[in-house]
Structures are given as C-alpha cells and as structure tokens.
Amino acid sequence: MNAISHSVSQFVNREQVFDFLKPQENPLIDTRHNVLLYLEGVNKTFDGFKAINDLNLYIREGELRCIIGPNGAGKTTMMDIITGKTRPDTGQVWLGSKINLLKMDEAEIANIGIGRKFQKPTVFECLSVWHNLELAMTGVRSVWGVFRATLNGEQQDEIQRVMALIGLQDHAQLMAGNLSHGQKQWLEIGMLLMQKPKLLLVDEPVAGMTHQEMDRTAELLNSLTGEHSVVVVEHDMDFVRSIASTVTVLHQGHVLAEGNMSDIQSNPKVKEVYLGE
Numbered sequence: 376m377n378a379i380s381h382s383v384s385q386f387v388n389r390e391q392v393f394d395f396l397k398p399q400e401n402p403l404i405d406t407r408h409n410v411l412l413y414l415e416g417v418n419k420t421f422d423g424f425k426a427i428n429d430l431n432l433y434i435r436e437g438e439l440r441c442i443i444g445p446n447g448a449g450k451t452t453m454m455d456i457i458t459g460k461t462r463p464d465t466g467q468v469w470l471g472s473k474i475n476l477l478k479m480d481e482a483e484i485a486n487i488g489i490g491r492k493f494q495k496p497t498v499f500e501c502l503s504v505w506h507n508l509e510l511a512m513t514g515v516r517s518v519w520g521v522f523r524a525t526l527n528g529e530q531q532d533e534i535q536r537v538m539a540l541i542g543l544q545d546h547a548q549l550m551a552g553n554l555s556h557g558q559k560q561w562l563e564i565g566m567l568l569m570q571k572p573k574l575l576l577v578d579e580p581v582a583g584m585t586h587q588e589m590d591r592t593a594e595l596l597n598s599l600t601g602e603h604s605v606v607v608v609e610h611d612m613d614f615v616r617s618i619a620s621t622v623t624v625l626h627q628g629h630v631l632a633e634g635n636m637s638d639i640q641s642n643p644k645v646k647e648v649y650l651g652e
C-alpha cells in the first residue's frame with residue numbers, strides 16, 4: 376500500500392466514529408432494571424414559584440404508573456417537561472439510556488414514541504371511527520387523503536386490532552361525533568396507539584365518564600402494559616384503586632410517596648396533604 380492510499384484508508388476507517396456522531400449515553404441509567412423514562416433532579420420555576428422541585432421519577436418498560444397529587448402539585452408540568460412543551464431549569468430527562476429528551480423539541484419527542492393524551496378528546500368528529508384511526512396511522516396531512524388512500528392488509532389488520540382493543544369494533548363506520556364522551560376518549564387513545572408509542576402519557580382520562588366507562592378505561596389501560604409504558608395522572612381515587620398499579624404521589628413538585636395503593640393510603644404524610652382533605 377502506498378502512502379496516499381494508506382492515509383486515505385485511515386481517513387475512511389469505518390471503525391472510527393467521530394465523537395459528535397456517537398449517540399450520547401447516560402451512564403447513570405440502570406438498564407438492568409429496564410428503565411424507559413428517567414427524570415432526575417428536575418427543577419422548574421415559574422416567576423419565582425417552584426412548580427417542580429428536585430423531581431426524580433423512573434418508569435420501567437411496559438409498566439402502568441398512576442400519578443396523583445393535589446391541585447398545583449406539578450403533574451401537568453411534569454408531563455409538559457417530558458413532552459418538550461416546557462424546558463426544565465435543571466435536571467435530566469431521558470428515554471432509555473440513549474435518548475436525551477432535553478435535546479429534542481416537541482415534534483421530535485412525539486416522533487420517537489412518546490404519545491400524549493390531553494383531557495379533552497380531540498377526534499375528528501365528522502370522520503368515522505375507522506377513518507380517525509387510519510388518519511392517525513398514515514399521518515395523512517389532508518383529511519381527504521383518507522378517502523383516497525388504499526391500505527395494505529397489514530394496515531387494515533392493525534386498525535381492526537386497535538378497534539377491538541378500545542371496544543369500538545362494532546362502530547367502525549360510526550361518525551366520531553356520534554360517540555359517547557367515554558368512547559371518544561378511547562378512540563383518542565386508539566389514535567395514539569396507531570403510532571406505536573413506547574410511552575403513553577394520559578392526563579385525567581376518566582373525568583366526566585360514567586362508572587361503567589371508568590371500569591372499561593381501567594381495563595383498557597391495563598391491557599396496554601407489557602407492550603407500552605403508560606403514565607396516568609388522575610384525581611379519581613376509585614379509578615386509581617381499580618388500576619392497581621404503582622402509585623406516585625406528587626406534592627409541591629416533588630415525590631412525596633411511592634408504592635401500591637394500600638401503602639399510599641396508610642402513609643401519614645399522604646393522608647395529611649391529600650387523602651385526608
């Protein structure tokens with residue numbers, strides 16, 4: 376090998392990866408415990424008010440976690456931080472050990488697999504259940520696109536699967552505007568599922584639901600575990616009890632307690648700030 380080809384081969388050496396091209400990694404994340412979402416030492420102050428105060432939260436792959444806490448505890452702000460809507464002042468927020476969420480904007484975070492459901496359902500009322508799910512899957516920009524698009528067998532199966540999961544398989548052609556409030560909420564969860572999120576954030580899903588719809592929602596969220604991690608913020612204690620998952624209590628932007636529902640209910644600090652209200 377002459378000198379020139381030697382230096383060229385050195386230059387294009389495939390083993391060499393420039394530092395700026397290497398994926399970042401957070402060595403503090405303990406991947407042995409399958410942590411999917413990692414928040415550590417997160418702080419956020421709004422006009423001198425500490426909404427999030429040294430918050431640590433670790434969500435495992437496939438787990439369903441309930442977050443409770445009094446009004447103003449920072450639950451929605453926490454979700455805003457995870458989804459990139461709000462930037463924390465300090466702290467670490469990672470998805471797995473390689474994806475630093477603080478380096479990404481809202482759209483990028485949605486694209487890498489974090490879906491968020493706001494309280495108010497935002498389905499397309501004048502489209503059928505099927506077309507709503509189709510739109511969510513294909514990401515067709517124009518609503519008219521769904522009438523023209525042809526789906527392959529796999530895509531059709533996926534829509535059928537999600538429709539069954541959200542209990543709307545008998546309403547495929549029904550206009551979303553004609554669904555009950557609870558059914559609209561399930562359809563929106565279904566629309567998020569079409570994008571196969573790793574993590575689903577759900578803010579107060581059962582507000583305004585009947586008891587029967589609440590039970591069905593608990594079943595639905597439970598059925599997502601394993602495949603997806605789900606974080607549910609909810610005020611309704613009967614609902615949280617029925618989900619029977621790990622519960623995190625937020626208070627003044629900080630984790631006050633964490634455990635199963637009976638640990639939480641017997642915790643004196645929790646009784647004082649929340650359950651005893």
Ligand SMILES: Nc1ncnc2c1ncn2[C@@H]1O[C@H](COP(=O)(O)OP(=O)(O)OP(=O)(O)O)[C@@H](O)[C@H]1O
Pocket residue numbers: 421422426444445446447448449450451452453
């Ligand atoms: N953009 C903002 N600007 C100023 N203050 C804010 C902002 N967002 C949230 N806050 C404040 O931060 C605190 C936490 O609010 P947050 O909405 O996160 O609470 P929450 O736990 O979701 O409450 P709730 O149970 O009522 O939904 C509140 O005191 C709120 O007024």
Ligand SMILES: [Mg+2]
Pocket residue numbers: 450451452
């Ligand atoms: Mg809130």
